[in-house]
Amino acid sequence: MTFEHWLRTWSYLPTLLQGLSTNLAILGALLSLGFFVGILIAILELYAPLPLRLLGAGYSWVFRSIPEILLLLLVWLGPARFGLSISPFWAAVVALGLRSSAYQAEIFRGALQSIPSGQTLAARALGLSPFGTIRYVLLPQALRLSLAGWGNEFAVVLKDTTLAYAIGVVEVLQKARFISSREFPLTFPAYVTVALLFLFLTYAGLFLLGKLEKRLRIPGLEARR
Amino acid sequence: MRSRVVCLILLALAFGVLGIGAEKFIVGTDATWPPFEWVSAKGHMLGFDLDVMRMIAILEGYEIEIQNLAFDAIIPAVTLGKVDIGASGFTITEERAQVVDFSSPYWTSDQTVLVRADSGLTLEAALSPGRKLGAQRGTTGAFWVEDNLIAKGVAVELVLYETYPEAIMDLLAGRLDAVIQDQAPSEQAVRQYAGKLVIAGIIKTYEEFGFLVAKGDPKGILPRIERGMKKLKETGAWDNLVSAYFGNPLEVIEAAWEACIDVLLVQKDPVAYAACLAQKVQELSQK
Numbered sequence: 462m463t464f465e466h467w468l469r470t471w472s473y474l475p476t477l478l479q480g481l482s483t484n485l486a487i488l489g490a491l492l493s494l495g496f497f498v499g500i501l502i503a504i505l506e507l508y509a510p511l512p513l514r515l516l517g518a519g520y521s522w523v524f525r526s527i528p529e530i531l532l533l534l535l536v537w538l539g540p541a542r543f544g545l546s547i548s549p550f551w552a553a554v555v556a557l558g559l560r561s562s563a564y565q566a567e568i569f570r571g572a573l574q575s576i577p578s579g580q581t582l583a584a585r586a587l588g589l590s591p592f593g594t595i596r597y598v599l600l601p602q603a604l605r606l607s608l609a610g611w612g613n614e615f616a617v618v619l620k621d622t623t624l625a626y627a628i629g630v631v632e633v634l635q636k637a638r639f640i641s642s643r644e645f646p647l648t649f650p651a652y653v654t655v656a657l658l659f660l661f662l663t664y665a666g667l668f669l670l671g672k673l674e675k676r677l678r679i680p681g682l683e684a685r686r
Numbered sequence: 687m688r689s690r691v692v693c694l695i696l697l698a699l700a701f702g703v704l705g706i707g708a709e710k711f712i713v714g715t716d717a718t719w720p721p722f723e724w725v726s727a728k729g730h731m732l733g734f735d736l737d738v739m740r741m742i743a744i745l746e747g748y749e750i751e752i753q754n755l756a757f758d759a760i761i762p763a764v765t766l767g768k769v770d771i772g773a774s775g776f777t778i779t780e781e782r783a784q785v786v787d788f789s790s791p792y793w794t795s796d797q798t799v800l801v802r803a804d805s806g807l808t809l810e811a812a813l814s815p816g817r818k819l820g821a822q823r824g825t826t827g828a829f830w831v832e833d834n835l836i837a838k839g840v841a842v843e844l845v846l847y848e849t850y851p852e853a854i855m856d857l858l859a860g861r862l863d864a865v866i867q868d869q870a871p872s873e874q875a876v877r878q879y880a881g882k883l884v885i886a887g888i889i890k891t892y893e894e895f896g897f898l899v900a901k902g903d904p905k906g907i908l909p910r911i912e913r914g915m916k917k918l919k920e921t922g923a924w925d926n927l928v929s930a931y932f933g934n935p936l937e938v939i940e941a942a943w944e945a946c947i948d949v950l951l952v953q954k955d956p957v958a959y960a961a962c963l964a965q966k967v968q969e970l971s972q973k
Contacts, residue, residue: 538766
């Protein structure tokens, strides 16, 4: 591995960045999917009647149990058995999104449970409906409390997007493989470059989340944390 | 005015119907295996297999969409109907033939044993007990080591890699004694690591490559591939393609491909395209 190899790898940077934009697109879609489904599952697990509560717990169990790469293949190949077609990109979003929703559900569940039960009683006594209690009292606080854990989930799923190569999504790692197969000596420099890109992305993402956490902080509530 | 609008609508409808009517098959390939399939510096997917697929599609009047996939995933994708054709330098094996249908062979390849130049290993020495051998997962090189060495009690250690270059890296780092792989990629490795790697020897496996489709060929693709290959061979296009793709540096092939591909994709003339490619490769490699 010489300096020249690094220079040559550098010339592939636009290709790698193009691949990285696919990772970011998957990331954005899967986090959004995971966020909304995750909140729903957390609420089901905590406040729904027993059958639904079991459903939520089962969901969380299933999607935290199946290895991600297997989940990807199942979501991508599975619908074909019923004559349905899903593109590799959306299969990746759905598979990784469902998996993430299960983890996010646990983050939100922990945060919701950490809010003193007196608040629920007070809200109900003031005439808020059960839904209103969740919507206006519990969730706004819980989501703030979730941010730290959520940042961790962000860092995890960001890297998971590279798994999508297995079902044919041309993301950044796949681009690196293309480079490496074309010029064998660039294999290592290309992989290191991808690693550096992820170091940067994780840093940038966590930095922004940290800012968000500060901005959303409620004075007076901080003492509790 | 109105009649014009009606005409336009009719035209659009006609095209719409044609669009639906035009058959489209998805071709699955792992584009990390030059010169059979790879991605050029400019990001185009090219290679012998892919050009054959494109040429046959034009000759037989269907469209193709090339889908990149991990090598291991192609056969499952074909069996489940996610992909219609597998074109990725697949050796025809009995095991594979149990789950998919193959075209007639289009290429014959042997396995090569690659070693470090300074190791001085001969073919026999490289494959003797105690050696550490590398191969790409799911490839016939790996199967050969399993069937002809390990199953027969030769105590070699087989290490499997996701991609071929990763095995080469470990070979160069001294963590492997030899890497077993098809001829063309081995030659590329020797070219690109000049002086560091040599081919210790060739294992005559007489493997035949085939294109593959789902078991029973439900979409009737194989007869069309056969017909297309026959036409390519009769017109000399096949030989031109072979002379362009094999034994030449990848940059040269890429430049020639860029220069000629419109003949195939725009003018839809496979024979002229193959001639153009062969000629351009020759011109460029003389420079």
